[in-house]
Amino acid sequence: MPLELSGPQPTSGARQATLRESNLALVARTVAASAYLSRADVAGATSMTRATASRLVDELVDGGIVDELGPGERGPGELDRPAPRRGRPATPLAPGSRIAALGLQVDAGFLAARVINLRGQVLAEWVESGDLVASPPGEVLRRLDAAGRDVLSRVPGGAALIGARLALPGLVAVEDGLLLRAPTLGWSDIRPADLLASGTLADLPLTIGNEADLAARTVAENAPGRPGPVPDFVYLSGGIGIGGAVVRDGAVITGSHGWAGEIGHVCVDPNGPSCLCGSTGCLERYAGRHMILAAAGLGPTAPSELLAERVAAGDREACQAVGVAAWALGIALASVVNMFDVPTVVLGGYLGQIAGLLRADLEPVLRSRVLSARWVTPTIVAAEPGSAPSAPGATGAAFAELAAVIADPARGTGRPAG
Amino acid sequence: MPLELSGPQPTSGARQATLRESNLALVARTVAASAYLSRADVAGATSMTRATASRLVDELVDGGIVDELGPGERGPGELDRPAPRRGRPATPLAPGSRIAALGLQVDAGFLAARVINLRGQVLAEWVESGDLVASPPGEVLRRLDAAGRDVLSRVPGGAALIGARLALPGLVAVEDGLLLRAPTLGWSDIRPADLLASGTLADLPLTIGNEADLAARTVAENAPGRPGPVPDFVYLSGGIGIGGAVVRDGAVITGSHGWAGEIGHVCVDPNGPSCLCGSTGCLERYAGRHMILAAAGLGPTAPSELLAERVAAGDREACQAVGVAAWALGIALASVVNMFDVPTVVLGGYLGQIAGLLRADLEPVLRSRVLSARWVTPTIVAAEPGSAPSAPGATGAAFAELAAVIADPARGTGRPAG
């Protein structure tokens, strides 16, 4: 098996402390990845000795990053406590319930704020629908700030908030905290941290991120650090515009500046209609929500169920609208799969809601246009089939903040919530 | 600065020995990356103490992975020895000259074999042009085997060969050593190791790889482990077909199965001509060498200089042929840049030879279709401007083998050459 270099290597020598940090992070990842692990399980999973694993777990328990579950206490997730076996009973571990992060999202169709802890439990949330196309940034962000404050006040006492992150549907310069351009909102060159700084969020460090990148995390991870069912996939975030992200080995591929994955602007047909981005024939122009609904003869706010009914009834306009969208998605996604070699496609947002209508037309296109289809069949999966806005961007934003704690547990815990 | 998880994390606990291996590899990387470093320089670059760095360097010198240069001895690369300064003179180090690997390449237009050492010096090589479209795999590989044997026999004595790798223009299952499909050669389901096993190469472990992925390494690295000028770029390998690779942080993005980067089959126009791959309107059909030359009214073997002359003379067919190719490259590359956020494009092979003709038409298309062009201007760079086949795939194949030694120096050295 050839050894392949992957990604940037460390440039600084490792010392004893590095060893410890790295093992501490490994233990944190291990506990986060599963449920009800004992110290001995951790030792087994990491091939450390029980002594070493135990010492590191103790340290994480001290920091609140890992909890010891009491006799009757339920842990995170859908898994049950393991049945009692012979021998001394284990002390089950779980990610710390007190450490939490605030995820925020601005979308063209809603605002959301959500507080999630290391177990992936939602401690408080707020979602408000509304048309934010071409909306005033200052006003919208003030509303979000107030909502964030309100959500934080509803978090049970004792929680330690470690950060806030805001998901935005556009090109984001993460390092600078700058939203360069969000066509669907009509915003450009906005620094949200400045506009949110007036409220209670002020003393919580705010990071921003691309909505699709963050939403993709909710598919890659069931909870912070707990891997989802598929490690490699392409994620499409369907709304008025179409955002995208590519996940490989559980991590979002970001590119040099964090702008990778702009699948909405892959060219489907160079002679196609012109796009807000200045190009022509972008995927967005065929499979954006407004485009599909308009082609189906429906209003821009029609629920996905209505479109499904029309298609089921054999309505010609509706069927054709779905057919065109599926065809365009097929062309664009085939190129994406050919370039990234990640054959699973997860449809999120509006595209997830109508995935059932698209699949029949979409999968054949992929099978015929993907080079490797003969060896690995590309598949389409729907995320969040519900029709209410579930704001996966906000959830992913919180996950992203919490991932930093898991990746570097030594850095500490945070501060109590307001 | 948010801490982002990138790629797969180790799943096994680190021990003291891990620390040592990791630091040994770091020293190996450091020496490979630069020229004429002393032990003290290594210590400085890695922020280890001189004592630690020195001990690790000694170990690498024992293994032949690093050489101590004598007083007058020249090192690798174009850099000169640093001028003597005050204080005790340093012992300059260089990557080991005795450790070498064999790179092989089968292309539709030539065969190549090349032996390269850790310094990036070519110890022996062989390149033969010829039309290998729809050629018999067994016969071709026997010819390559004989050439490989001949090249190995011309390697100066004392060299230790650590492996051989074969670059192939098609879909490759690296782990299985299987070439799934190479449309331009007309080969499919071939296991080259079996067919090469008869010759002297038999006792040298043979790996295979995608040609574009390996050729891209020669741009990413000036010598094994020595970074080239651009850490992030898209590479296009232009020939009869078009291969591609995306390099990020000096490493080729491989995808789940190693099939990432198939830019030749990005869809330029869904209503375009049909392609060997079963799809329609692939980039290859617009910017493949045969297509360009045919459109220009030239024969399939016409040298690039002839095309350049025709264009310079204002020949309408030639200008239009180049214009169409540039337009198609623009459409496809814009999608690639939007997806990978890697704004530098390196044109290799035939496309590199005619890069001068393409650039004027290509860059404007990219500037208008790339979302982030306003902030980071996409640029076109030509690799290997010469017109003789330089077989970068063979060089990259050797680099890839040698990279394994640098990444894991403890694994040892190899065996003397035949």
Next chain:
DNA sequence: CGTCTTTAGTATCTCGGTAAAACATAATTG
């Protein structure tokens, strides 16, 4: 009900690798 078995978790010692600091070495500088 008491003993055995089994597994979880802990305490102590050893081993190995790096840091720190002192030392030896070989040139330039004046």
Next chain:
DNA sequence: CAATTATGTTTTACCGAGATACTAAAGACG
């Protein structure tokens, strides 16, 4: 020729993980 300066080596100390033996707490079984 002595002072200076940077390189490279030796010695000692510290720290983290492994090894091993031990304690703890349950089920199994007569």
